[in-house]
Amino acid sequence: MRIAAGVDVGSTQTKAVVMTDNGGREILARALVDTGANVRKAADNAFQAVCQAAGVHAPEVGFVVGTGYGRYNISFGNAQMTEISCHARGAHFVCPATRTVIDMGGQDSKAISLGKDGQVLDFVMNDKCAAGTGRFLANAAEVMGISLDEVGPLSLRATRSVKIATVCTVFVESDILSYLAQGKKAEDILGGVHLAIAKRTLSLARRVPIEPAITLTGGVARNSGMVHALEEVLGTQLQISPDAQFMGAIGAAVFALEKMDQSFEFSTWRPEHASGSGH
Amino acid sequence: MVEVKRSEYRGSIHQRQKDLMLKWYERLNEAAETGVPPTASLMISGNCVELLEGFGAVPIYPEVNALQLAIRHQSLDPILAAEELGYAPDNCAYVKADIGCYLKGITPTGGKLPKPDLVLCNFVGCNTYVKWFEHTAELTGSKLYVLDVPFLREDEPSRADMDYVVRQLKEVVALLEQISGRKFDYDRFVEAVRCSAQVEELWSQIKHLARRTPSPFDAYFDAITLMGPLYVYRGTPEGVDFFRAALEEMQAKVDAGEGLYDQEKYRLVIEGPPPYPYFRTFRDMFAKWKATTVASTYSTVGGLWEFGARHDPDHPFESVALHMLAHNVTNRNYLQRYEQIRRYLEEWNADGLIIHFVKSCRLFSAGQGDMRDYVTKTLGIPTLYIESDLEDPRYFAEAQTRNRIDAFFESLEHSKLGAHAHA
Numbered sequence: 001m002r003i004a005a006g007v008d009v010g011s012t013q014t015k016a017v018v019m020t021d022n023g024g025r026e027i028l029a030r031a032l033v034d035t036g037a038n039v040r041k042a043a044d045n046a047f048q049a050v051c052q053a054a055g056v057h058a059p060e061v062g063f064v065v066g067t068g069y070g071r072y073n074i075s076f077g078n079a080q081m082t083e084i085s086c087h088a089r090g091a092h093f094v095c096p097a098t099r100t101v102i103d104m105g106g107q108d109s110k111a112i113s114l115g116k117d118g119q120v121l122d123f124v125m126n127d128k129c130a131a132g133t134g135r136f137l138a139n140a141a142e143v144m145g146i147s148l149d150e151v152g153p154l155s156l157r158a159t160r161s162v163k164i165a166t167v168c169t170v171f172v173e174s175d176i177l178s179y180l181a182q183g184k185k186a187e188d189i190l191g192g193v194h195l196a197i198a199k200r201t202l203s204l205a206r207r208v209p210i211e212p213a214i215t216l217t218g219g220v221a222r223n224s225g226m227v228h229a230l231e232e233v234l235g236t237q238l239q240i241s242p243d244a245q246f247m248g249a250i251g252a253a254v255f256a257l258e259k260m261d262q263s264f265e266f267s268t269w270r271p272e273h274a275s276g277s278g279h
Numbered sequence: 280m281v282e283v284k285r286s287e288y289r290g291s292i293h294q295r296q297k298d299l300m301l302k303w304y305e306r307l308n309e310a311a312e313t314g315v316p317p318t319a320s321l322m323i324s325g326n327c328v329e330l331l332e333g334f335g336a337v338p339i340y341p342e343v344n345a346l347q348l349a350i351r352h353q354s355l356d357p358i359l360a361a362e363e364l365g366y367a368p369d370n371c372a373y374v375k376a377d378i379g380c381y382l383k384g385i386t387p388t389g390g391k392l393p394k395p396d397l398v399l400c401n402f403v404g405c406n407t408y409v410k411w412f413e414h415t416a417e418l419t420g421s422k423l424y425v426l427d428v429p430f431l432r433e434d435e436p437s438r439a440d441m442d443y444v445v446r447q448l449k450e451v452v453a454l455l456e457q458i459s460g461r462k463f464d465y466d467r468f469v470e471a472v473r474c475s476a477q478v479e480e481l482w483s484q485i486k487h488l489a490r491r492t493p494s495p496f497d498a499y500f501d502a503i504t505l506m507g508p509l510y511v512y513r514g515t516p517e518g519v520d521f522f523r524a525a526l527e528e529m530q531a532k533v534d535a536g537e538g539l540y541d542q543e544k545y546r547l548v549i550e551g552p553p554p555y556p557y558f559r560t561f562r563d564m565f566a567k568w569k570a571t572t573v574a575s576t577y578s579t580v581g582g583l584w585e586f587g588a589r590h591d592p593d594h595p596f597e598s599v600a601l602h603m604l605a606h607n608v609t610n611r612n613y614l615q616r617y618e619q620i621r622r623y624l625e626e627w628n629a630d631g632l633i634i635h636f637v638k639s640c641r642l643f644s645a646g647q648g649d650m651r652d653y654v655t656k657t658l659g660i661p662t663l664y665i666e667s668d669l670e671d672p673r674y675f676a677e678a679q680t681r682n683r684i685d686a687f688f689e690s691l692e693h694s695k696l697g698a699h700a701h702a
Contacts, residue, residue, distance in 0.1 A: 127679070
């Protein structure tokens, strides 16, 4: 039985997935830890946790692919790939009909156009600005004194969403404070915040061909208000997997299995890409 | 951390380039100390350096000074000095670095830069130039002449545009005679135009060598090395010697089948100037993937010679005017730039286009989103769009830039391998 893992070290959270290929590829376990300041430790913890959850010993994992911003800090990784490739491959694994991935993470949002085999045809990312990312949402939640888990469901109760003019993650706070001072309801403000992010994401996604099926990945996919707002501006339904947050790690694990199958041989596997030796 | 592959071409011409540029700075230092030779500030785009040769005058290129500072990681201090004076964060960072240098007395080599005898604003394409040189003239107390070059509105300039520019060139001659006290040496000017035509022919041949697989040099990073002498020495026999040696060196590499790497894996076209404060880092991001740039629009800011344009010693003033009006990338419209890029992609046989958007240069960068659409959707060629700045180190996010470049090459690689693996 071949066992491989993917570790996605994101700016906010680190995700790890163990997969097996026993006639068919299957996810054995997932793990999630806060990244915090020590990226290397977060990757180690996530990997140990996922091995434990899968009931496998670390040395049994034949190949580990790291992805996310902290990928080069994964001491045990055999190879690294960008999260763009990994999200695409993960989304293709979970929903093979995927032709567009919209990924909304803690500080990045991206739109990826996929071929039928899950290969990246084109991608665009937000640049030098956290507008349209999870951070925008987190700032809005904080200034309103509402937990991040609550903002989505609350926004769904909006009846007269306010207009959030700014796309700036910092200046949105003063917009919100001003609406609060005017006595606007929290749900209407949050409705406006979600819509502002959705519109920003739409303008990003339009730069690649938006073709169905569209799969939403990243931590923000857990937010029901964001899904609703995005579906409204896109005018179509999104594919949402319970594994949305793990998509990068799943894609990394799929690549790791493909490496073990030797069905793919990238130059990205060159030793200089790996900072540590494998198990 | 990630290891990088520092594989590149380091020929004898790289050292010769350094020597020539150092000599240029020495002459400027001499001018600062003795007042001789006369000097004039000029813009790179479609410059008229040949005219200065008629006076034995030396050009000062504020853009070259600015990029030299940036490449030496010294651009932030002068930029901050200009911002303290009131320049906005969005102003052209070249302008701020240059103004800051005047304010703080900074030069790239540590020597002196002269007060220019003439601040000659050869306004070609970039309207920021006008304000920049007005400020330079005010700071230095030098005489300013704005040489107004109309934007190229059709494929070729009109007779009226040509006459308009020629008349101004002759006014500059009269003005320089008055300022420098030297008589304009027409024969020397014609000789400079002749040298320029030779340099342009050699440069064009060099650029066409990049059509070979593997390309013997990088037509972005190595071309930038050659661009200094191209602008400073174009109208001189030294320039002709330098480019002849460069062509011979690269031809020898072609004959030996040598490229930049053991195997050239990707061929790119690059649009836009580089992030000079991170020049080395940026180059390594491509070297890691064994990618070679085979053509670049930035290397045609000074002139578009690989498509046949040449100065003409039989019509010296007219050919200088034509060069300023039509034969440089900045004075041409976006559709013409699309066409230039299309030809590079097809005729130089490239795998993809990299667009580097320069945050503080809205004029040159505006419209690059549409360009990306044209290349990806109409031509069907993979294109990567990245943002930073040519001079201001604060706009360069290394992890983000590396991530996008790695993802771009991964997608190129997957599309090559994917068909095979999933067949």
